[in-house]
Amino acid sequence: MTAAAPPTTPARGREITVTGIDGAGKSTLATRLHQSLNDAGHTAILIGKHSTEVPMDEELSAYVDRLNALVYRRDARVAQSCGDHYWLLALAAWYTLQDKLVIQPALAAGTHVILDNAHHKILARYAVNPDVPTRLAEQVFAHLTEPDLVIFLRIGAHEALTRKGSFTSLETGHSGSADEDFVRYQDTVLAQLREQQQRGGWLSVDVTDMDRDAVFKTAAAALADRLQLTI
Numbered sequence: 001m002t003a004a005a006p007p008t009t010p011a012r013g014r015e016i017t018v019t020g021i022d023g024a025g026k027s028t029l030a031t032r033l034h035q036s037l038n039d040a041g042h043t044a045i046l047i048g049k050h051s052t053e054v055p056m057d058e059e060l061s062a063y064v065d066r067l068n069a070l071v072y073r074r075d076a077r078v079a080q081s082c083g084d085h086y087w088l089l090a091l092a093a094w095y096t097l098q099d100k101l102v103i104q105p106a107l108a109a110g111t112h113v114i115l116d117n118a119h120h121k122i123l124a125r126y127a128v129n130p131d132v133p134t135r136l137a138e139q140v141f142a143h144l145t146e147p148d149l150v151i152f153l154r155i156g157a158h159e160a161l162t163r164k165g166s167f168t169s170l171e172t173g174h175s176g177s178a179d180e181d182f183v184r185y186q187d188t189v190l191a192q193l194r195e196q197q198q199r200g201g202w203l204s205v206d207v208t209d210m211d212r213d214a215v216f217k218t219a220a221a222a223l224a225d226r227l228q229l230t231i
């Protein structure tokens, strides 16, 4: 009688995240990477700020959905009234559950994770906020899984605004409703993201004069070079 083969542990999945200011093209690239990985025969999931499903767990999915509603589905007056410290901690709660309940189990099962918008932009926003210590913001995100690749899409705020066309109050740091308020705030956030970039091995791409295909090709080349993932 032959012994049953021991169960094999799948190779750990890779976590790839896209960062950049509002309008840089993060969601566009994340969606395309997700689709291409699956088309190429890999198993990948796309996670963003509207993903609330915890696989095969209705109860936890419902709980994560309630947290998502608290963090993302609230009106501007509620947002303003609760204040910056509250939103930092609420966002930390959101990223913590996303990491623990969805990202870590997926990676352990060999599934690649495309994370549209990790916490880096939140950190950048808080680093330019004089009312909240930057160290506190760094600490509340310090336990999250370190991505295998961070793709930083660099574009000036003015160009990002031309692409987007419109913006929300949050996207001006609640500093006003004029185009200049968006540009001033987002350029400060961009400078902060550049500082974070110095610390880690981010793939930094100046997307100002690149179309979607060119950005995708650059990202795909990095996945092949750095993570041996061919798409």
Ligand SMILES: Cc1cn([C@H]2C[C@H](O)[C@@H](COP(=O)(O)OP(=O)(O)O)O2)c(=O)[nH]c1=O
Pocket (backbone or CB within 6 Å): 020, 021, 022, 023, 024, 025, 026, 027, 028, 029, 163, 164, 210, 211, 212
């Ligand atoms: C990538 C890209 C996006 N866009 C548009 C599509 C969207 O309306 C807007 C923002 O793109 P989006 O991918 O949503 O950016 P982010 O997730 O970083 O905020 O810009 C362009 O006009 N050209 C481009 O090359």
